Amino acid sequence: MKYKLPRQLTTPQLNNLISTQLKKQNITLPTASKKTLQTLADILPRILQNGLPHSLILRKLPHSLGHGIFLHPQAKPIPRGTLIAPYAGTLSLEAQNDPEDSDYAFAPLADIRLAHPDHTLFDPKRRFHPRRLYILNLDAQHNGNFTRFINHSDTPNVTIRYERIPQNPYGLAPAPLEVLYFAKKTIHPGHQLLVSYEDPEDQTYWGVMGIKPYPLKPTTFKLSPSLRIVS
């Protein structure tokens, strides 16, 4: 597994801007619980070393779906509410009206206006315009971890939560916003991990691409005891 980035790539300047934006937009993110922090401290070194936790398997799927992630048939079920991993990638600011063409990106924050000094810092090549809007872009196209292989479903068993990583005794760098994948319901051995890329009312992924996604459920494809895909 080539993708071994434990957490999002960011900078202190970008973290400051995210904190300021969250305040400006009156967004209070939940603080990661002690259990989440402990799980993070446990799984991040494993992602860095192996890419995939032992209990998860990466497999190529039919129908041009690319790869997908499965729970090993001999693993214990993953209980609802369990942290799977952070969605790791490169954080950046992008102009909101620029078409986004990465299949691995999403925007945890939008409608960001940059003051002149921030514009000089984050978008020096473009002329300053006070009304230009930006998104916070998290892209796992080139740098990420196994979560970038989790496919889309309208009936997912994984959910995305934005949380704040506070000061902690586990050696985790604090972050004003971290994108975390949790089990939405029990994930059963052999089933595929699936998440919803968009809400029905916010058609920002498939709607933009003009594609109807393949109707995947966690059991549409399963991993056999010999780790083969069965449909």
Ligand SMILES: C[S@@+](CC[C@H](N)C(=O)[O-])C[C@H]1O[C@@H](n2cnc3c(N)ncnc32)[C@H](O)[C@@H]1O
């Ligand atoms: C974040 S990637 C998921 C991993 C991808 N399968 C891979 O091998 O790299 C998102 C891309 O996977 C494919 N994909 C994921 N879920 C899909 C679905 N339900 N129907 C069709 N394509 C899907 C699409 O090409 C989509 O742009």
